[in-house]
Structure formats: structure tokens, C-alpha cells
Amino acid sequence: MRSTLRALTGAAALAATTFAAAPAFADGEVNIYSYRQPFLIQPLLDAFTAETGVKANVIYAKKGLGERISAEGANSPADILLTVDIGRLDGAKQLGITQPVVSDVVNGNIPAEFRDPEGHWIGLTNRARIIYASKDRVSQDSITYEELADPKWKGKICTRSGQHVYSIGLIASMVAHHGAEKTEEWLAGVRDNLARKPAGNDRAQVKSIFAGECDISIGNTYYMGKMETNEKEPEQKEWAASVRILFPNVEDRGSHVNLAGVVLAKHAPNKDNAVKLIEFLTSADAQKIYAETNFEYPVTPGVEVSDRVKAWGDLKKDALSLDDIAKNRKTASELVDKVGFDNGPSS
Template structure:
């Protein structure tokens, strides 16, 4: 058989085997995880709805949707952190939706008050430390500002959404004055100027640049599940604390999404969000990306369960999001880079 004939036959078979999609939805996503591919492909197979993806930075996607206005092809925005979800709502690029499925499955504190966004996975923002050098690690977020930890702390910059959200949560719990005192204390305890992402904060503990670091759990869980340079080979020296277990509980960051204000395929978009709340999709978030499911009762993957059980802060994240601007102002006032 000639190469030409073989190639033609292969193309014909591929054409026959390719799924025929009668409907579609357009997904704007700032989630850049390879494991999410399974979420998308399973939804397509189950529903016959083709997902067209545009990926980018969360803030850039929000700006793009604003610029596109009523002509935007976006059906869904998926992004990370309550601050960005609220930014999208305030920018007018999301719309309220009515879904009994989402209302029943997603806890109230992980929903926008106007149902413009819902959380689908969570990450606990906790403290990691060098077990060889730190005999008395901080047990609360407030402890991180204690002078006994002067020159020991690695943490993200003030422009990072994770930093903004945890300070906003402290404003919600303690008030602005106490939150500012905390920010000043943590800033005084810096081991180095903020640099890099969450994995880099943990690497700082391994390298000895700092003794204590704040990071989301899924970055550590990833190093448990597979090789992460500068972390996986040193797991034995890294300890961790879920803060505030005798108080409010560990702060949780959110990954979530909502239906676009001008969604051309609105019904399909709602179906997709409901799918993300299904048992199957919720298990993928844990097994594929080392996150905590948003839906209660979903089993954890080994890499997530490795870190143990803990009490999570159940503060209303819509209320927390209202303090984001105030949090950034406090960071600026105390000089936190």
C-alpha cells in the first residue's frame, strides 16, 4: 500500500471517529492546569457540547470581556481567588444565575450573594516551616507577626491576590486597625523581599533563606504527588501548620466561575457549571490538581489527605471580597512591597 493511500485512509477513519458537536460554549479561563483537560473532555463526551477555550491571566480576561462588551463571545469565566471573581462582578461581566443544583451542592459561604459566581475548588493558605530550625512554629496567623520570628518569614507580594484576600479576611474578622497591626508585624519579620510564587516560598524554607513560609496547600500537595524541583527531595524537613485551629480555622482560597453577562450559549454555560459541582468533577479537582473539593463529602486524593484533617474558616467570602481595596491600601501604608 502506498504512503498516499495509507495517509488518506487514516484521514478518513479520523474523520469518521471525530465526535460531531451540535452545540458549543466559549470558556474564558485563567486555570492553566493540564489535569483540567479531563474535566473538559468528559463534559464534551457526556453532553455533546464542544468547549472552545481562551486562556489567559484572570485580570486580562476580565478586561477583555469588558472591552468586548455586548459582543463578547464569552459564556463562562473561570478564575482563581475571590478577589478576581468579585472584580469580574464589579466590572459587570458576570450575570446572576438560577440553579437549584448549584444552590444545593455549593456551600453558601462559597457563593456570591447575588449568584454571579460559585466556588468549585479550594486551597488552604497555611504555614510551612523548617522542622530542623523552628522548634515553636506559629500556630495562628496572628503569631506570624510576633517579633520572635524576626527575619524568618517568606511571603508573597502585596499585589498578589492571595495576600490581598487573607488580609481582607483579617479585616472581616478583626477590623482594619488590627489587620494593619498584623501587616506591619509580618513586614517586620520578612526574611527577604517578596519574590516568586507560592512554590518559591516553600523553596525558600528548603534553601535556608527563610524558616517560615506562607503558601497554598496545593503547591505542597503537588510536590508530594510528583517531582517538584527544590521541594520534593526535602519533604522530610518541611513541617506545616493549619493556623487558627482553636479559632476561626485555616483561611481558604477559592477557584470558581460564573456565567458571562452576554453569554450567547447561556444554557450550556449553566450546564457546565453544574457539571463542575458533580461528584466526578469534584474528585478531579482533588486528584488532578491537589485541591480541596468545594462540595462536602467528596473523598480526598492521597496527596491532599497526606496533610491531614483541619478546621477551615467558613467566613462568607463575599463579605471578605468587599475588603480587597482596603487591604491593598493597608499594604501600601505599611510599605509591604
């Protein structure tokens, strides 16, 4: 078993790679399939290994990991799956690739609202889906998601694909609040206000604001911290400096939040070590790393957000249940296609 962290940047590369060179049940190791990028989880895995001596082996891909675990069946080397979005967490459960996490430690660390009632997924952090606004061209200091369909924003909005899990989560929350018909009208209005076809990731949208291509964009909160502290690509600091964060709907229901989380694989060959890792990830120490290094919102009570995150303003969370978001994801995806959202404003 290779003991070094391995990161693959796509499903194609992943398909050609397996945990090899030693049995998957080797002592002192845990095998992780991860949708979360390696740079986001490396500090946590380093801390886990330092504390327990257990080596963490990681395979990363943007898609297809749940399906891969399903295809591998009882022979899968995967112990846990790290993922983002309630849809992927619930989807892993629906695929039948999970088993309940039985741990008083986890139950004591993570409030019930961030855990599957049957223990098949555990939430680890919150992130808010917020608005990045140009400091130079946007004067208002408040906004709502509903307002994104206002014609005053015509040609001024940038966003990533409507079919991305981050987008689907937000749209699903709109369906839960307003129904499918009203959400379709809203989504068509947002489409008409786009500056261009949806493309790129959340950081790319902020880059577009910096370049003057749009005035506002939709993105996750933690990307601001990642850009503000990016020493390898210092131009991202300039992108971040050109915008400020607006938390939507602070005067009513609050901003849409979603989860990053973890599941225990059904056939985990290193189950004890996997549970150890899950317990560690829910601990106050790990949650502090999430807060300070990844600029996310901890879900373990008593762990504060970082000073950098505090500086962005207070987050009022939409109290909509994660189950309501999950059950409306299919409708959200259908609406994205129905209005031709990813075709851009001319559709």
C-alpha cells in the same frame, strides 16, 4: 473555532489572540476565559468533553480577563470565566459582565454559602492559606497568623507579593477580625520579619525554605500536592519533602480559606453549553477530580478530600463569610502599600 485547548501565559499574548476560524456560537463548544492555569483545569475539561461531547476552548491569562470581557461587550466570545478568590468573583459581578446561573442542579450541588445570593458566581473549590514550615529548623507544630508578626520570626519568613489576590484575601480576613488599625500593625510586623522582598509564587517560597533562605512561608495548600507529584520537575519533590504544613489558628477561629469559582458571561454565545459545564463542575464526579488531581477541598457535600490531602492534617475552616472578605479587600490592598510591605524588611 479551534477545538484544542489553548493556553497563553500572559495578558500581552492574550490581547493579540481571539477565538477565531469559526463563529463563536458554533454548536457543541464552550468558550472559557480562565485565570486558572490550564494544567489545573485540563483533567476536568477532558472529563466534561468525554461525558457531553462539548469541546472546551480556553484562553488563559494572569490578569485582565474580566476587563477584556467588559471591553468586548455583546461581541465577547466568552461563555464563562474561571477564576480564583472571592475578590475576583465579586469583581466580575461588579463589572457587570455576569448573568445569574439558573440551575436547580447547581443549587442542589453547591451550598448557599458558596454561591452568590443572586447567582452571579458559583464557588467550586476551597483552598486554605497555610504555613509551610521547615522540617529541620521549625520544631513547633502549631501557629497563628497573628504570630507571624512575632520578632522571633525576624528574617525567617518568605512570601509572595502582598498585592497578590491570595495575600489580599488573607489580609482582608485579618481586617475583618481585628480592624484596620490592628491589621496595619500586624502587617508591619510581618514585613519586618521577612527574609527578603516578596517575590515569586507560592512554590518559590518553599524552594527558598529548601535552600535555607527562610524557615517558614505562606502558601495555598494545593501547591504541596502539586510539588509532591511533579514528575516533570522532580526537584520540586525535594522542596516539598523539606517542609510540613501548619494549619494556622486551629485552636480558635480556624484557617483562612478562599474560593475558586466560575461566572456565566453576560453575553455568553453558547449559554446552554456553558450551564452544562458549570453543572458538571459542581457534580460529585468533577469535585472528585478537583480533590484527587488538584488537591483542593471540594465544596459539594459528601465529596471527600484526597488521601494525600488528608495526610497533611485536619483543616478547621475560618467561618468568616466570603462577603466580609470581599468588602475588606480594598482596605487590605491600601494597607499593603501603606506599610511598604512589598519593599521588604528594610522599608
